Amino acid sequence: xxxxxxxxxxxxxxxxxxxxxxxxxxxxxxxxxxxxxxxxxxxxxxxxxxxxxxxxxxxxxxxxxxxxxxxxxxxxxxxxxxxxxxxxxxxxxxxxxxxxxxxxxxxxxxxxxxxxxxxxxxxxxxxxx
Amino acid sequence: xxxxxxxxxxxxxxxxxxxxxxxxxxxxxxxxxxxxxxxxxxxxxxxxxxxxxxxxxxxxxxxxxxxxxxxxxxxxxxxxxxxxxxxxxxxxxxxxxxxxxxxxxxxxxxxxxxxxxxxxxxxxxxxxxxxxxxxxxxxxxxxxxxxxxxxxxxxxxxxxxxxxxxxxxxxxxxxxxxxxxxxxxxxxxxxxxxxxxxxxxxxxxxxxxxxxxxxxxxxxxxxxxxxxxxxxxxxxxxxxxxxxxxxxxxxxxxxxxxxxxxxxxxxxxxxxxxxxxxxxxxxxxxxxxxxxxxxxxxxxxxxxxxxxxxxxxxxxxxxxxxxxxxxxxxxxxxxxxxxxxxxxxxxxxxxxxxxxxxxxxxxxxxxxxxxxxxxxxxxxxxxxxxxxxxxxxxxx
Numbered sequence: 432x433x434x435x436x437x438x439x440x441x442x443x444x445x446x447x448x449x450x451x452x453x454x455x456x457x458x459x460x461x462x463x464x465x466x467x468x469x470x471x472x473x474x475x476x477x478x479x480x481x482x483x484x485x486x487x488x489x490x491x492x493x494x495x496x497x498x499x500x501x502x503x504x505x506x507x508x509x510x511x512x513x514x515x516x517x518x519x520x521x522x523x524x525x526x527x528x529x530x531x532x533x534x535x536x537x538x539x540x541x542x543x544x545x546x547x548x549x550x551x552x553x554x555x556x557x558x559x560x
Numbered sequence: 561x562x563x564x565x566x567x568x569x570x571x572x573x574x575x576x577x578x579x580x581x582x583x584x585x586x587x588x589x590x591x592x593x594x595x596x597x598x599x600x601x602x603x604x605x606x607x608x609x610x611x612x613x614x615x616x617x618x619x620x621x622x623x624x625x626x627x628x629x630x631x632x633x634x635x636x637x638x639x640x641x642x643x644x645x646x647x648x649x650x651x652x653x654x655x656x657x658x659x660x661x662x663x664x665x666x667x668x669x670x671x672x673x674x675x676x677x678x679x680x681x682x683x684x685x686x687x688x689x690x691x692x693x694x695x696x697x698x699x700x701x702x703x704x705x706x707x708x709x710x711x712x713x714x715x716x717x718x719x720x721x722x723x724x725x726x727x728x729x730x731x732x733x734x735x736x737x738x739x740x741x742x743x744x745x746x747x748x749x750x751x752x753x754x755x756x757x758x759x760x761x762x763x764x765x766x767x768x769x770x771x772x773x774x775x776x777x778x779x780x781x782x783x784x785x786x787x788x789x790x791x792x793x794x795x796x797x798x799x800x801x802x803x804x805x806x807x808x809x810x811x812x813x814x815x816x817x818x819x820x821x822x823x824x825x826x827x828x829x830x831x832x833x834x835x836x837x838x839x840x841x842x843x844x845x846x847x848x849x850x851x852x853x854x855x856x857x858x859x860x861x862x863x864x865x866x867x868x869x870x871x872x873x874x875x876x877x878x879x880x881x882x883x884x885x886x887x888x889x890x891x892x893x894x895x896x897x898x899x900x901x902x903x904x905x906x907x908x909x910x911x912x913x914x915x916x917x918x919x920x921x922x923x924x925x926x927x928x929x930x931x932x933x934x935x936x937x938x939x940x941x942x943x944x945x946x947x948x949x950x951x952x953x954x955x956x
Contacts (some may be wrong), residue, residue, distance in 0.1 A: 438796040443692060469693040469811070495712040495815055498762040510701050511761075513708055513810055523694045532762055535727050536715045552696050 442470035450551035454486040455542055457518060466519035489542040491516040491555065491558070498532035510534050514542075514555055528556040570830050571956045573659040574794035575779045575907050577606025578602060583775035584742050584895045587607055587680040591622040595675025596633050602778040607791040608635065608669055611621035612782075615667035616641045616858035617654035620675055621685045621896050630673060640666045647806065648844060649941020651900040652946035656800040658781050668782065674867035675776030676895035684772055685896055691808045700761055702846070705809035705941030709760040710849040713810040714763065714816040717864035721763055723871075724756035724848040728767050728890050731845060735887025737877060738927030742761035742773050743891045754848075767890075768848040775895035777904055795955055796906045798932075799831030799949035809941040820857035820936060820945040827934075828859070833955070835859035839913075839930035841881060842906045844938035845888040851875070854936055855883070860946070876922040883910060885927060899937035899946075904935035906950050914952050931955050 438478040440448065442458065446469075449456040452514045460474040461481045473480045480558070512530035524542075525532045541553035545548045548553070579601030582594040586831050589597075595618065603610055618626040627643035641660045642654055643724040651672050658670035678685040688701070699705065713719055732749040735741035751768065756922040757765040787794035803819040803826075806812045828834055843854040860881065861869050869875070875883035886892040886905040893901055908918045913930040932955055937946040 482696075495703055495708040495715070497707040498713060498759075499704060500759045500761065509698070511704055511708075512695055513815075521810060523697055523699065523808075525697050536711065547696055548698075550696060 441483055442472060444529070445484070445552070446470045447533065452546055453544055454554055455487045455544060457487045457516070457520065458482050459485045466516070466518040466520055468516070468522050487542065490518045491540050493526065493534060493536050493538045494521055495536060495538060496526065496534040509530070512555070522537060522553070524551070524553050524555050526555045526557065567662060569800065570661050570798055570832065571796045572784055574784050574796045575781055575793050576748045576790040576792060577602045577608065577780035578778065578904050578907055579605055580777045580901070580904060581739070582677070582776060583740065583895070584681055586774040589677055591620055591675045591677045591792070592629065592633055593621065593675070594677060594774065595630060595673050595778070598675060598776040598778040599630070599634060599671050599673050602671065602780050605792065606780040608780055609854050610636070612669045613671050614639045615658055615661055615670035617670060617672040618659055618674065619643055619645045619654070619897065621678070621687050622676065622813040624687065638667070646944035647898040647948040648846065648899045649802070649937030649939035650897065650943045651903060652800070652935060652937035652948050653802050653944070655779070655781065655797065655903065655948055656802060656946070659797050659800060662781060662783050668786070670781040671778055672781065672900065673776070673778040674897060674900045675941050676897070677774045678896045679772050679774045685840055689795035694741045694808055694810055701762045702765060702941050704851055706847040707852070708809055709815045709942055710763050710847070710877070712853065713849060716865060718814055719852070719867050720921050721755055723867045724752055724763070724768055724852070724872070725751045726870040727747070727845065727848040727851040727875070728754045729740050730870065730873050731884055731888040731890040732880070733873065733876040733927070734885050737922040738886050738892060738921060741887040741892040742771055743887065764847060768890035770846045770894035770898065771796050773893050773895050775893050776798040777900040779900065779903060791909050793916050793952065795910050795950050795952065797948060798833065798951045798955065799827040799829070800947070802944065802946040803828065804944040806943055807940060812942060817855065817863065817940050818853055818945055820854055820938070820947065823945040824858040824936065827949050831949035833932055833949060835934070838934045839882065840884045840885055840906060840909045840927050840933040842902045842933060842935045843884060844902055844936060845846045845884055845908035846894070846898065846938065848890070850938060851883065853942070854938070858934065858936060875937050885925070888914050899939070902937055903948065906935035906948070909933055910950060910952050
């Protein structure tokens with residue numbers, strides 16, 4: 432990396448830029464052959480910097496899930512879950528397409544890119560079958 | 561020095577004074593005023609003059625540079641100060657840092673302090689920044705994080721909401737014996753009360769969540785040689801250790817195993833005592849799930865077995881484990897960051913047992929013959945974990 436970082440954007444902005452292009456990209460460390468999330472400048476814990484962006488499979492499993500209670504006039508109840516991606520890393524997201532309190536741990540889910548509060552966001556739907 | 565030498569802080573320092581101030585509702589008082597009042601009361605308790613304090617340790621949700629602001633307010637020129645902010649456990653880590661600074665001779669008298677007027681100015685107060693990769697989904701932090709851990713715990717070990725509710729019922733039973741507790745005159749809770757309380761973030765309802773109160777606290781620490789000359793029974797720091805593995809709940813390596821496993825192992829090792837030697841057990845119970853996790857992670861039972869351990873009010877006044885004997889964050893006091901109150905209760909129980917007058921309690925509220933207490937602090941979203949082990953002189 433050039434010391435002044437000019438002409439580049441950091442991994443957080445890069446992740447958002449990809450989302451804006453409709454791509455859900457996660458980072459992979461080439462030498463370790465391991466994925467990780469959230470985006471960083473180096474592999475967490477050991478610091479490898481040979482990273483590449485890879486399009487996520489978009490398939491994951493509900494690791495834990497909650498229904499956040501909210502007044503109807505403020506938008507109503509909503510789901511908030513932790514999803515373990517098939518690539519290994521875990522992320523926070525919402526699961527939609529079902530009642531917010533009906534999501535189950537262990538359910539397979541598939542990501543799409545939606546708009547949340549004016550910004551692109553990864554949202555998951557329950558995979559049928 | 562290596563890990564085998566970590567007992568070199570054992571018994572080197574002691575708390576010689578403590579106080580709380582403005583707990584419950586303190587309308588008309590600022591967070592700083594409540595904190596400073598606690599410091600002066602704690603100094604009075606210790607019989608130490610303000611101008612002897614040369615180490616200042618503080619963190620609040622109101623001051624970005626709390627140790628400096630508090631020092632200025634008190635009119636002190638400390639030789640060492642630390643305002644490290646790792647959430648509600650900050651004060652237990654400040655105690656560790658203060659012990660290091662005292663033992664190294666950098667300072668002679670340390671004050672560790674906290675103050676908050678969150679309730680009287682409108683509710684839960686935080687200076688936490690929005691978490692990248694999480695804030696967009698609008699989690700209701702910190703409740704959502706603890707609810708995610710609770711849900712996973714229920715999934716892995718077959719726990720029910722009733723199992724969580726047992727914790728709240730026992731905490732209230734302790735509070736009913738403690739005139740200092742916010743819910744002292746609010747009557748007992750039933751399991752049904754907890755289950756039918758307003759849902760906040762499933763599976764946690766309002767009574768699975770800590771109180772929102774005002775309040776401040778302070779403790780005064782010195783080296784053990786000096787402690788012998790103060791007017792109260794010194795309570796010695798026998799062990800202290802901290803560890804943290806994440807900041808955001810989405811980065812928590814295992815939702816049902818906290819870094820309290822690591823902090824408590826090292827703190828108990830330094831103390832040369834084990835969990836089952838503790839006469840009182842003070843755990844940071846911001847939510848009912850905390851008590852279950854920390855009973856397991858500190859070694860009072862195996863993973864998943866706290867479900868059975870907390871049944872039949874076994875952690876209440878009539879039970880075998882004396883857990884959160886002030887009523888805890890759930891039923892005594894929780895002014896945003898509760899860590900110093902865990903510490904106060906751990907030490908008060910030992911001082912009362914040693915004959916100091918530290919207040920009145922109804923029958924069973926003070927533990928007979930208590931010589932060892934563990935105080936465990938939690939910060940962030942099950943993130944920072946700090947364990948302190950306290951003992952009376954004969955445990956040295």
